[in-house]
């Protein structure tokens with residue numbers, strides 16, 4: 001497994017979970033999770049529905065007690081610390097703004113709760129609205145704002161009490177794709193500038209990879225893999241993570257030396273790959289189309305335009321379909337008979 005940069009016990013960890021476990025009806029929904037989040041780090045937790053992401057956030061926020069294991073912030077155990085004393089900020093998917101209040105009333109909410117003097121509240125609200133790109137919006141009613149603007153107000157509200165840890169649950173879930181892509185870049189820049197430590201949960205891998213310093217993939221209450229976006233993308237550890245990331249060229253194989261025996265024939269593997277039976281991933285970029293008569297014989301079944309390339313779906317006798325990533329001008333047509341060779345640099349031997 002790829003190691004995270006911080007061990008859960010690391011003295012630099014702002015947040016540290018050790019064997020954190022939550023059970024519902026006897027079933028572990030968080031199952032002995034070890035996780036450290038360093039000061040200033042942005043960690044995104046990814047995983048399919050029901051894998052325990054929200055339960056993890058709720059446990060850190062103090063909304064869900066652990067059944068066993070421990071959770072500390074700044075090295076202090078939080079078992080007996082109620083939610084409102086943990087100094088963490090939470091922003092949920094449906095951002096739950098107060099519809100009857102204006103923007104100022106929403107952003108200043110936490111500051112009023114904490115008894116900040118009025119002048120300081122006003123200063124902070126002004127600064128935060130500037131920061132999230134809504135200068136001068138303090139008097140607007142939240143109902144008159146667009147979805148993206150409401151999201152920014154929710155973010156300003158979560159940031160206002162200057163939480164030492166900001167937690168985001170599907171922060172951009174409701175928004176359309178182009179707005180999400182823009183906001184995620186802005187968020188990363190904003191958190192970097194403020195030095196905010198962030199633990200975010202999303203099921204959108206694009207969002208997680210764009211936002212995070214480190215990605216944590218969860219499966220059935222456990223951490224399947226943790227690493228930088230590049231590490232996880234380039235070297236998914238097992239078939240679950242590979243398929244979750246959208247890779248479909250995964251087959252059972254047996255590695256011997258620098259070659260794997262697969263239903264697609266012999267596939268070269270990188271030097272030093274683990275030997276013996278495994279699951280094998282061939283990234284679409286490693287499926288190279290060559291002239292018919294060379295390599296593995298395939299027929300083009302379909303093509304999908306993907307903006308930067310064309311995904312070409314290939315059928316071949318007696319083996320699962322293969323996806324190849326082809327340059328826009330070079331993609332073969334459906335029905336074409338072609339040959340395929342594999343590029344070892346794009347092949348990953350996965351843990352069984």
Ligand SMILES: Nc1ncnc2c1ncn2[C@@H]1O[C@H](COP(=O)(O)OP(=O)(O)OP(=O)(O)O)[C@@H](O)[C@H]1O
Nearest residue numbers: 024025029047048049050051052053054055056203
């Ligand atoms: N209060 C509860 N009582 C019983 N079961 C619960 C409770 N809260 C969550 N669960 C169950 O725990 C599992 C994990 O739920 P959780 O909400 O943490 O998953 P998730 O990864 O956030 O999913 P999603 O992406 O759908 O929000 C699910 O099977 C869910 O049904």
